[in-house]
Amino acid sequence: MPVTLLLKLLLAPALVVGSSLAGRRWGAQVTGVLVTLPIVAGPILLITCLEHGTAFGAEAAASSLLGLVTLALFAVVFAWCSRRLRWLGALAVAWAACLAADLLVAQVTLPAWWGLPVALAGIAVASRVMPPEAAVTGARPATAWPWWDLPGRAAATAALVVLVTTLSSALGPAMTGVLAPFPIATSVVAAFVLARHGSAETVRTLRGVLAGLVGFAVFCFTVAVSVDRWGVATAFSLALIVTMAGQFAWLRVSRSARPPRWRFSRAASAARRRG
Known part of the structure; x- marks a missing residue:
């Protein structure tokens, strides 16, 4: 079996399953x-990049x-x-919006800079127009994850990777690149x-x-500006190092800046006693 086919079938699904398990351990925002x-x-x-060359990959x-x-x-x-809406309706509307936007931006070519x-x-802009958390209601009690959750995530991821990479010659680098971040795991x-x-x-x-x-x-930018100059191994290694360092630094700062919940609970209890 060719190495690229193994990468299509195994690499991304394994990463999705691993991140899903880690997210279950550390909560919603970490997920x-x-x-x-x-x-x-x-x-x-x-x-x-492996199948079509670094120039194609840089443009994607x-x-x-x-x-x-x-x-x-x-x-x-x-x-x-x-x-x-419930999850199916919300997913249908969000996917429709995302696909329509993908078709639109694929017509635009911009250099990475x-x-x-x-x-x-x-x-x-998206962060500014998100619903305010304090105004959102409707929490439901947690239930167990269904047995098919992780296999379903892995299968959907593998399907997207195989589809996009197989059709990449016909799609061209612009559409291939635009579809690469399509929100399957999200x-x-x-x-x-x-x-x-x-x-x-x-x-x-x-x-x-x-x-x-x-x-x-940052990952996409690093690959775009370096892969055609330094090669696949160097560009992707550098992009991964920079991205992982930045993501986990952000997680560390955000988690340390957030006061533990027990502090709020004790403060609230003290306020009730004083009241």
Whole structure:
């Protein structure tokens, strides 16, 4: 079996399952950040470079920056829909918005040096227009994850990777790059969080997604500007190191800056006693 076929079938699904398990351990916002590591787009871009050359891969990586804008749009649409719709309806509306935006931005070609600020601006705007967490209601009691959750995530991821990379010659580098960040892992996580915990937790998760997209953008930019010059191994290693360092630094800062819940509980109890 060719090495690239093994990468298509195994690499991205294994990364999605691993990040899903880690997210279950550390909570909703961490889950949102983990699923926006380049666990699907990274393998797609890697396979694209191996199959079509570094020039094709560099252009696809630059287009992926515009795909991150549509991924941010998906997060915003799903978050707002979660206030009124169940997971299937929210997913249908958000996917429709994302696909329409993908078709639109695929017509635009920007060099990576312009694509990066456009992606960061899109992420910033999306963060500003997310529903306010305090205004979101409808939390539901948690239920056990179904047995088919992780296999379903792995299968959906493998299907996307195989589809995009197999059709990449026909799609061209622009559409390949735009589709690389398509929210497969994000969709599964958001849908299950909405079904299990309700809208408030869904919004928190998708806020984590938007925070994680900054590191994702850095990954795509690094690959775009370096792969044709330094080669696949060096470019992807450098991009992965920079992205992982940035993501986990952000996680460390955000978790240390958030006061533990027990402090709020004790403060609230003291206030009630004084009242």
